[in-house]
Amino acid sequence: MKTNAARILDNLGIDYELRPYPVDAEHLKAAEVAALVGLPPEQVFKTLIARGDRNGVCLAVVPGDGHLDLKALARASGDRRVELVALREVTPLTGYVRGGVTALAGKKDYPVYLDETAILYEQIAVSAGTRGLQIVLHPDDYVRASRAALCPLVQVA
Template identity: 60%
Template structure:
């Protein structure tokens, strides 16, 4: 079955960035990035989720962190130059990005928000991010992702306390 091209995929085509698409079965009750990682056969530290945050000075930004980690808000605030930053309420995610929960990506977002990628992404030849819809992931080189979205690398993830 051919996977429909999303705006994110069209952006990669325009930039001539090589990628691979992997589709997976979507369970609306389980949109966890760890589940996506399992379904596409990659370790969770190689599958990245995109979170929408808003700082007190710089406004909205995107934080891209591994599936098995949490966003470190203090570290993100330091990276953005904000004193205080927090993730936006779920109801604001789609109006801000044009994407629904489980399908948020920095690629071809409604606006080109500043994007911060957890620096551990550089440890891998390939990382996986949402293609802009639930059920499809894009696999690409971290450097290509950085180029496609103008991301800045920063240590913004922390292990889940558990």
């Protein structure tokens, strides 16, 4: 199944692979999705929607086994404070449902911040814009397609 996110990559001439996985009524955690698509959790990135006090809505893309550091996102986005948006706002802001949010082909072009660990891998996976489908691609290609800024975003234990 081609999604708008995949079409964006096609238009940019970016190589990628679509990997479907089974979904049910329960929301799958990123680690579960990683197992289903055959990648370690640190290579399957989840897209979170946040709102800053100065610059508004942005997307934070972090590894499936990581937790977003809101202070780090605030520093990266030029905000004093950021908070994750409420679940009820996800679809109106992005056009995507929870578990299917992607920085590619969204309803609006929000700033994208990608955790810097992405560049450590030959390939990463991100949502293809629907639950049950991941896009696997080189992190440099994802940065180019999403115009993401690389920065540290994950809480350090």
